[in-house]
Amino acid sequence: MNISFQPLPVFTEELIVYTEVGMFIFFLIAFLLGSVFYFWWLGKEKGAPFVSLSPAVVERVMKIGKIKKRDIFYDLGSGDGRLVIAAAMKGAKAYGVEKDFLRVIYSRLWIRLLRLEKSAKIIHEDLFKVNLKKATVVHLFLLQSTNDKIEAKLKKELEKGTRVVSTAFEFKRLKLDEIDPRGPIYGPIYLYRI
Secondary structure, X not given: OOOOOOOOOOOOHHHHHHHHHHHHXXXXXXXXXXXXXXXXXXXXHHOOOOOOOOHHHHHHHHHHOOOOOOOEEEEEOOOOOHHHHHHHXXXXXXXXXXXXXHHHHHHHHHHHHOOOOOOEEEEEOOOOOOOOOOOOEEEEOOXXXXXXXXXXXXXXXXXXXXXXXXXXXXXXXXXXXXXXXXXXXXXXXXXXEO
C-alpha cells in the first residue's frame, strides 16, 4: 500500500492578512447584528434597554422630584439602582423595580455595601405588575411606547398629588408641572402630578 502525504498549504503574508481582515469583518458584522437584536429584544421584553444616568442627571432628578424624608420613591426600571440609592440617601423609603436579574443582584450588592438595606429595596418584578398605591414619587426612564402603555396604570394606582418624574420621554395625558432641559442626551426631565 502506497501512502502519500499532501503538503501543507503555504501561508503567505498576503493570505494571512486577507484572512485576518476577513475574520475582523465577520466578527464586526456579527457583533453589530447581535447588538441590534439584543436592543430590539430588550425594548420588546423589558420596556427599555439599560442606559445609566450620569451623577449630574441623577441629582437633577432628585431636585425636580423634590425628594425628601417621608417620601416613598419608586424607580420603574431601576437598572443599576443609582436613583434608588440617591433617594434613600436623601431620606426617602426607596424601591427599585427591575426585571433583569443580574441588575437586581448588582443593585442589591451596592445597597448592602452602602448599608442602606433599611431604606432601599430592589424588587425583581415586571414594572407593570408592581402595586404603586403607596408611592409619593415615581421615576421612569423607559421608552415612549412603554410610557404610553404604563400611563393608565399610573393614573389608576397613584394618589392625587403624587409626583411622576420621567426622564427623556413624555406622558400625553398627565398634568405637566415642570421641565428641566438638562436631562441626558435623549431629552429633558419632566415632572408631572397626578
